[in-house]
Amino acid sequence: MKEAFSVLCLVLLVSVSEAAVTKPPLGTFLSCLRSWPSPENPITDDIITADNTTTFLSSYLSYTKNKRFTSPNYQTLMAIVKAKHGSDIQATVVCAKSNGIQIRIRSGGHDYEGLSYISSVPFVILDMFNLRSITVNVPSKKAWVQAGATLGELYTKISDASNTLAFPAGVCSTVGAGGHISGGGYGNLMRIYGLTVDNVVDALLVDVNGKLLNRDTMGEDLFWAIRGGGGSFGAILSWKINLVDVPKILTVFRVNKTLEQGGTDVLYKWQLVSSKLPDGLFIRAMPKVANGTKSGERTIAVVFYAQFLGRANELVSIMNQRLPELGLKRQDCLEMSWLNTTLFWEDLPVGTPTSVLLDRPSKPEKFFKSKSDYVKKPIPKEGIEKLWNVMLKFNNNIVYIEWNPYGGVMDKIPATATPFPHRKGNLFNVQYYTAWFDANATKSSLNMMKELYEVAEPYVSSNPREAFLNYRDIDIGSNPSGETNVDEAEVYGSKYFLGNLKRLMEVKAKYDPENFFKNEQSIPPARVKQ
Numbered sequence: 001m002k003e004a005f006s007v008l009c010l011v012l013l014v015s016v017s018e019a020a021v022t023k024p025p026l027g028t029f030l031s032c033l034r035s036w037p038s039p040e041n042p043i044t045d046d047i048i049t050a051d052n053t054t055t056f057l058s059s060y061l062s063y064t065k066n067k068r069f070t071s072p073n074y075q076t077l078m079a080i081v082k083a084k085h086g087s088d089i090q091a092t093v094v095c096a097k098s099n100g101i102q103i104r105i106r107s108g109g110h111d112y113e114g115l116s117y118i119s120s121v122p123f124v125i126l127d128m129f130n131l132r133s134i135t136v137n138v139p140s141k142k143a144w145v146q147a148g149a150t151l152g153e154l155y156t157k158i159s160d161a162s163n164t165l166a167f168p169a170g171v172c173s174t175v176g177a178g179g180h181i182s183g184g185g186y187g188n189l190m191r192i193y194g195l196t197v198d199n200v201v202d203a204l205l206v207d208v209n210g211k212l213l214n215r216d217t218m219g220e221d222l223f224w225a226i227r228g229g230g231g232s233f234g235a236i237l238s239w240k241i242n243l244v245d246v247p248k249i250l251t252v253f254r255v256n257k258t259l260e261q262g263g264t265d266v267l268y269k270w271q272l273v274s275s276k277l278p279d280g281l282f283i284r285a286m287p288k289v290a291n292g293t294k295s296g297e298r299t300i301a302v303v304f305y306a307q308f309l310g311r312a313n314e315l316v317s318i319m320n321q322r323l324p325e326l327g328l329k330r331q332d333c334l335e336m337s338w339l340n341t342t343l344f345w346e347d348l349p350v351g352t353p354t355s356v357l358l359d360r361p362s363k364p365e366k367f368f369k370s371k372s373d374y375v376k377k378p379i380p381k382e383g384i385e386k387l388w389n390v391m392l393k394f395n396n397n398i399v400y401i402e403w404n405p406y407g408g409v410m411d412k413i414p415a416t417a418t419p420f421p422h423r424k425g426n427l428f429n430v431q432y433y434t435a436w437f438d439a440n441a442t443k444s445s446l447n448m449m450k451e452l453y454e455v456a457e458p459y460v461s462s463n464p465r466e467a468f469l470n471y472r473d474i475d476i477g478s479n480p481s482g483e484t485n486v487d488e489a490e491v492y493g494s495k496y497f498l499g500n501l502k503r504l505m506e507v508k509a510k511y512d513p514e515n516f517f518k519n520e521q522s523i524p525p526a527r528v529k530q
């Protein structure tokens with residue numbers, strides 16, 4: 001077992017034995033929930049405890065995305081509350097707090113380290129998936145989206161209402177609006193329209209006292225913190241977002257160059273130009289392990305995925321001027337609606353019905369692990385080749401590194417505008433990713449990720465080595481489930497938030513001074529000045 005992992009297990013064991021002694025009574029929590037005054041919306045049917053033997057495990061698993069966390073911790077998971085109304089959220093917060101029970105809020109359940117549904121102290125999962133309404137207002141170019149809606153549902157609703165409006169958010173259709181936007185989500189419209197949080201104009205939040213607040217009633221400092229600071233400040237019921245203009249027809253392409261075809265050179269050149277291209281052009285580079293031409297041989301294919309807010313002929317001419325090494329041809333390009341581009345980005349074949357965007361998961365399909373980095377200077381070719389060596393050294397078939405170009409408006413929005421600090425000066429963001437299907441491969445997969453991260457170290461941001469909150473990585477620093485050490489929080493917090501951490505901790509001290517909303521990587525309240 002990997003070191004960090006066994007430390008985590010140790011912490012788990014210690015806390016579980018403590019919990020066995022101090023586990024709060026479930027009965028008082030449940031009767032508190034049931035006596036919550038909301039006669040029109042009784043909560044009773046929405047509470048699942050371990051007594052509900054048939055539904056408990058399936059409820060736990062239905063929004064558990066990562067197979068690494070398939071087994072619920074029966075020692076600590078007391079109940080799952082499937083909220084259907086704002087009043088269910090209020091009741092859960094108030095009753096958990098008064099009974100000394102932690103809550104973990106889960107919207108889409110895509111948290112990379114499972115922090116929305118695991119804890120080693122007694123806790124309940126506040127499951128938001130039933131809260132999924134979306135209302136689009138075309139004339140004002142605004143929408144309200146509830147936390148449990150998925151990105152696929154949001155994209156579908158927007159496109160049903162208008163074929164020239166869109167929302168700049170992530171690529172996977174099952175990601176939940178609650179966690180995605182809380183973590184400062186990004187997608188392929190980032191270079192022209194910024195992040196999700198740059199396009200949030202209001203929110204409904206249940207605070208630590210169970211009060212339902214909007215932007216006016218919560219105040220600007222709390223509204224600032226929830227736009228990228230993670231789930232440390234309360235439970236988001238819904239977001240009001242700004243919709244952005246897109247043409248009726250966009251152009252995309254996906255082409256690749258293997259190492260044998262000069263992939264490393266093209267990728268090197270991509271680093272020099274990708275953040276300086278027109279704002280409406282986003283080209284992701286994705287080196288991945290692929291089969292070679294001979295049977296049994298493996299290589300790296302650098303796959304380039306692009307999206308352009310314009311037509312194919314124009315894109316080809318831009319590419320031939322700025323990145324001729326790729327050799328893009330008109331026939332590599334596909335013209336389609338914005339909604340159809342969201343299928344393209346998920347690698348679905350042309351012709352796939354858009355109804356797949358509404359599919360929801362019912363159980364985890366694979367094990368995965370990610371890590372992230374920021375790059376400010378081009379990585380020399382010998383550095384890139386060291387990454388290839390690590391990727392090819394292990395047996396994993398699903399291994400890739402995603403390079404996402406910055407620049408455009410990301411250079412213009414101040415680093416303090418939202419908690420998300422990684423703005424001007426970044427060439428691109430990196431995600432290292434591997435997935436596997438056999439639990440026996442866990443150890444070597446985690447080792448590969450660790451080795452990739454070590455090999456990349458000389459070429460990426462440092463002091464601190466920056467990381468992206470939505471690509472949560474427990475290895476960069478963490479606290480035990482039930483307590484938050486401020487020194488340790490400064491270790492991971494400075495990587496995720498840089499200079500914004502201090503302000504986040506001050507906002508936390510003001511609105512959740514007893515640190516009720518917490519997890520292994522949450523924001524602690526600022527220390528009281530001596």
Ligand SMILES: Cc1cc2nc3c(=O)[nH]c(=O)nc-3n(C[C@H](O)[C@H](O)[C@H](O)COP(=O)(O)OP(=O)(O)OC[C@H]3O[C@@H](n4cnc5c(N)ncnc54)[C@H](O)[C@@H]3O)c2cc1C
Pocket residue numbers: 065104105106107108109110111112115116128147169170171172174175176177178179180181182183184185186187230231232234235236237470471519
């Ligand atoms: C396949 C895949 C593709 C992805 N693609 C992208 C991408 O393109 N761009 C990008 O930015 N990210 C991407 N991500 C990362 C994703 O944005 C984060 O994992 C995000 O946190 C998921 O949100 P969720 O609601 O699905 O997850 P959850 O696990 O439900 O929540 C994640 C975190 O947010 C907290 N949280 C959730 N709901 C609420 C709420 N209502 N109120 C307060 N706190 C809450 C949770 O407690 C947890 O800490 C991707 C992830 C996956 C698995």
Ligand SMILES: *[C@@H]1O[C@H](CO)[C@@H](O)[C@H](O)[C@H]1NC(C)=O
Pocket residue numbers: 044045046047048049051052055
């Ligand atoms: C779960 O069990 C409790 C009592 O054990 C019962 O009151 C409740 O209706 C059950 N809920 C579901 C969804 O089965």
Ligand SMILES: *[C@@H]1O[C@H](CO)[C@@H](O)[C@H](O)[C@H]1NC(C)=O
Pocket residue numbers: 255256257288290301303
């Ligand atoms: C690379 O492109 C070729 C030609 O389009 C395609 O057959 C192959 O599957 C692609 N490889 C990867 C890894 O995407």
Ligand SMILES: *[C@@H]1O[C@H](CO)[C@@H](O)[C@H](O)[C@H]1NC(C)=O
Pocket residue numbers: 290291295296
């Ligand atoms: C690569 O080859 C292996 C067998 O060597 C096969 O199992 C796998 O499916 C192939 N992968 C792809 C993407 O074709």
Ligand SMILES: *[C@@H]1O[C@H](CO)[C@@H](O)[C@H](O)[C@H]1NC(C)=O
Pocket residue numbers: 335336337340350351352353354
């Ligand atoms: C979008 O995709 C659907 C399904 O393949 C197809 O019928 C439709 O013509 C496409 N529309 C546009 C504008 O790309």
Ligand SMILES: *[C@@H]1O[C@H](CO)[C@@H](O)[C@H](O)[C@H]1NC(C)=O
Pocket residue numbers: 438440
């Ligand atoms: C995983 O390892 C165990 C113990 O070594 C073994 O019994 C099992 O068959 C392995 N599983 C697979 C899918 O290889």
